[in-house]
Amino acid sequence: MREYMRIAKAQTANQCPNHPAVNAARVQFVLCNFRLSFHPSSFTLHPFMIPPRVRFAPSPTGYLHVGGARTALFNWLYARSLGGQFILRIEDTDEARNTEAAMRAIFDGLRWLGLDWDEGPEAGGEYGPYFQSQRKSIYDTYLAKLEAAGRVYEDNGAIRFKFSRESVTIPDMICGDIKFAATEEPDMTIRRPDGGYIFHFVNVVDDIEMRVTHVIRGEDHISNTWKHIDLCRALGAEPPVYGHIPLILNPDGSKMSKRDEGASVAGYMDAGFLPAAVFNYLCLLGWTPRLPSEIITSEDAIQAFDISEIHHSNARFDMAKCTWLNQQHLRALTGHALVEQARPWLEKSGLQVGDPAYAARALESVKEKVSLAREFPGWTHFFFREDFPSEEEATTKLKANTQSQQLLYALGDALKNAPGWDEASLTQTINSVATEQKIKPGALMPLLRASLSGQMRGPDVKVMMGVLGRDRVISRISRVASTIAQS
RNA sequence: GACCCCUUCGUCUAACGGUUAGGACACAUCCCUUUCACGGAUGCGAUACGAGUUCGAUUCUCGUAGGGGUCGCCA
Structure with a gap:
């Protein structure tokens, strides 16, 4: 396999030397198909094979789960790295969940992360509608195919799909070959007595109808995959290529559910995370972009993405690292x-x-x-305001020093006459006051800090003075100095 | 219970079958420093267990244990 990969990479690099990343990705795409469809001995390269169509198909549960967001992210990266299409489809067959607000949470979350979809709600596309609740007639048509093929029967008003009950080996883009023995599970219900269709059926039908070529989804669906392939074949269609990504767990290893920290994408928005940082962190959870730094942009991720490098094991969520990444991305903003x-x-x-x-x-x-x-x-x-509060610690600091008032007056006077307001002038001015008062310049800093900001921690004092400007600095110093006098 | 996936520092992870098992986050100490950070340096810290194959196993095979998932007229 490794050898085929090497040859394929070399060949495509020759064909399109200007776009190494696209070529590497294309090779990956070819190989994923190759794994499914071809025996190694008959392997041939198809560099201009049709680009993949992938989809994210959430149910409107009222929030976007990070696990779902990462599934969407990997789908998006796959499509973007190969010049394919990323489709958004809403699986709203359960009408109780089908609310506008629930839908918004998904759209907003995806857009916030920058995961734009080529087809789907609010984007259009020629394979719509993209809401399952609006596709009933399509499902009826496909059910008729199953009936014609003799693969369904009625059971107390519900309709069940008759499994073929053969053992299958599923080539998974991420996990490799997965073997399933012929099962004794009861046949699968695909339509309720009330006419509503069941997830497994509509999911498969929509993937066929929407020409989905690759299904990248959570590992929780691995055990359902043979059923989907069975259904797909019964409908006369070739199954898509599957890839199952590992799950995101809580720090203690338990399953992450709605209320757990970090579970909802909206939570990151509310906490002041940058979308670029969350995007970055999600990339790192279950995938190692082979780049010099872990701090990457979406463009970096697209360039480096290789679905076969996604890990097989579940990952625990680490808010500390996510926060650190946010700090790193924040620093880049100007x-x-x-x-x-x-x-x-x-x-x-x-x-x-x-x-x-x-x-x-x-x-x-x-x-x-x-x-x-x-x-x-x-x-x-x-x-941003003059009436800022003075923290206890800052007030104490000012009052603890019996010289504070005198020092502040001296500073005020000196700063009034400072030759300039750049850092060098400020340093010079402060130093001369210190010399005059026979103290170390460093001893003046806490007084200035407390007077100008009302707190004992903050930006560099001279930088702070530079930003505030001479007038504000002098007025704050004199105001504080007089306040000390009154108390 | 049946079936499926997984297992390297606390966490995320790297390592053509040959490395003193590497990095990042976190933690600790130190340096820098008016504060808080950033940055720099150092430290702590892992191949789940047991067999097998091999000159040699984190790597391949099997078993055990542990974690996760699926088995709905939920999605």
């Missing part, structure tokens, strides 16, 4: 992008962003200290 990322959180805290250039400088002064965007207000609120 100017406008940084302001827009922080804006909702600042406004939610009642802060007016105002001049974007000023806001950008304020945010950049702390961005390396922030892990999640929602932490921005806590670090920068004093840049």
Whole structure:
């Protein structure tokens, strides 16, 4: 197998030397088909084989689960890396779950992550409708095929599909060959007495109808796959190629369900995660992009994606690493992008962003200290208002030193007459005050910090002074100095 | 219970059958420093167990144990 891969890569590289990534991906695609359809001895390369059509088919449960999001992500990467189509189909045959809000959660989550679909709700496409609730007549037609083939029978008003009961070997793009012995499981119900169709049936029919070539889904479906293939063949269609990806578990190894930390994509939005970071983390859970850094963009992922490299074992969710990645991505933001990322959180805290250039400088002064965007207000609120609170610790610091008031007045006077407001001038000014007062320059810093921000941790003091500007700095210093006098 | 998937540091993972079993996160210590971070350095820490094949096994085979999944008139 490895040898075929090597030859295939060499051949496609020759054909299209300008697009090595596309070629590597194409080879992968070819090989996945090859695994299914060809014996090694008859292996031939088909570099211009039709691009894959994959789909993400969630049920509108009211939220987008990270496991589902990662399934969508791997499907999307597969399509994007091979120039194929990514289809979104809503499996809403269970009418109780079929609400507009439940649907929105899925659309919003996917869009937030940047997983755009080529066909599906709000995108159109020639194989619609993309809601199973609107496809009943199609299912009726396919049921008739099964009836004609003598593969169904009625059971108390429900309709069951007669299994062929043969042992099968399923070539899985990720797990390799999976063998299933002939089963004694009861035949599968495909339609309820009320006429509603069951998941397994509609899922298979839609994949046939929508020309889906590759089904990439959660490992929880491995055991259902032989049934789907059986159904597919009974309908006279060639089954798609399957690939089963491992599940995401809680840190303790249990199954991740709705209320668990990190389970809902909306939770990441609410916590101030960057979509790029969550995208990045999901890539790393179950797949190792062979890139120099673990910090990657979606473009990197598309370039590097190789479905055969997806792992076979379940992975536990690690919020600490996801948060670290968010910090890494946050650091890469500058100017406008940084302001827009922080804006909702600042406004939610009642802060007016105002001049974007000023806001950008304020945010950049702390961005390396922030892990999640929602932490921005806590670090920068004093840049955006004069009536900021003074924390207990800062007040104590100012009052503990009997010289505080005198030092602040001296600083205020010196800063008023500082020759400039750049870092060098500020350093010079502060140093000369320190010399005058016979103390170390470092001793002035906490006083300045407390006076200017009301807290004992924050941006570099001189950077903070630079952003605030001379007028605000002097007025804050004198205000604090006089407050100390009153108390 | 039957069937299927899986098993390397706490977590995510790397290692043509030959490596002092590598990296990232987390943790600890130190350096840098006005704070908090970033950055740098160091440390802690793993091949589930038992057989077999082999000169040699994390790697291949079998068994055991453990984890996960499927077996709906849910999706």
